[in-house]
Amino acid sequence: MGDPKWRKIMILKPKIQKALNKQINVEFSAFYSYLSMAAYFESHHMPGFASWYKVQSNEEFKHAMKLYEYIISRGEKVVLTAIETPQTEGKSFLSVFEAAYAQELKVSALINDLMDLAKSEGDHATAIMLQWFITEQVEEENTANSNVEKFKFIKDTTEGIDAFDRELGGRIQTT
Numbered sequence: 734m735g736d737p738k739w740r741k742i743m744i745l746k747p748k749i750q751k752a753l754n755k756q757i758n759v760e761f762s763a764f765y766s767y768l769s770m771a772a773y774f775e776s777h778h779m780p781g782f783a784s785w786y787k788v789q790s791n792e793e794f795k796h797a798m799k800l801y802e803y804i805i806s807r808g809e810k811v812v813l814t815a816i817e818t819p820q821t822e823g824k825s826f827l828s829v830f831e832a833a834y835a836q837e838l839k840v841s842a843l844i845n846d847l848m849d850l851a852k853s854e855g856d857h858a859t860a861i862m863l864q865w866f867i868t869e870q871v872e873e874e875n876t877a878n879s880n881v882e883k884f885k886f887i888k889d890t891t892e893g894i895d896a897f898d899r900e901l902g903g904r905i906q907t908t
């Protein structure tokens with residue numbers, strides 16, 4: 734006996750399932766990349782910057798798990814794949830902030846592609862789930878860009894960097 738008819742209605746289309754699994758990898762890659770940025774700042778004795786990136790890496794972990802739980806809730810299979818080695822070593826502070834912003838722009842583009850796919854496939858449930866990510870990306874792009882602009886504004890002065898480090902160290906982990 735095969736799957737009952739109702740199950741055939743609720744499962745994700747293979748195209749969507751594959752794309753969501755791919756996005757899980759993107760979010761875990763962002764988690765790993767931000768953790769690497771945190772480690773970079775730890776090694777340069779910037780505890781506030783390190784703390785900010787640790788909080789951000791946790792956010793990315795939660796994004797990956799949101800997709801994970803969604804795929805499971807649709808009765809489908811999560812497929813985890815290898816995460817690339819992050820490239821952070823040997824960069825300047827500013828270039829790390831810029832890389833974080835570039836990463837967010839890339840993630841936003843991928844989320845938008847996913848939304849286009851969900852809509853073209855008529856998958857309303859996935860589109861509604863992705864709406865959360867669209868909104869989240871607006872905030873993530875904004876904070877990442879703001880970090881770049883603030884860092885440029887302080888122009889590499891020790892006092893400015895220390896003050897900015899204290900400011901970013903005040904970021905609280907939200908649930």
Ligand code: FEO
Binds near residue numbers: 760792796840
């Ligand atoms: Fe999950 Fe910052 O993108």
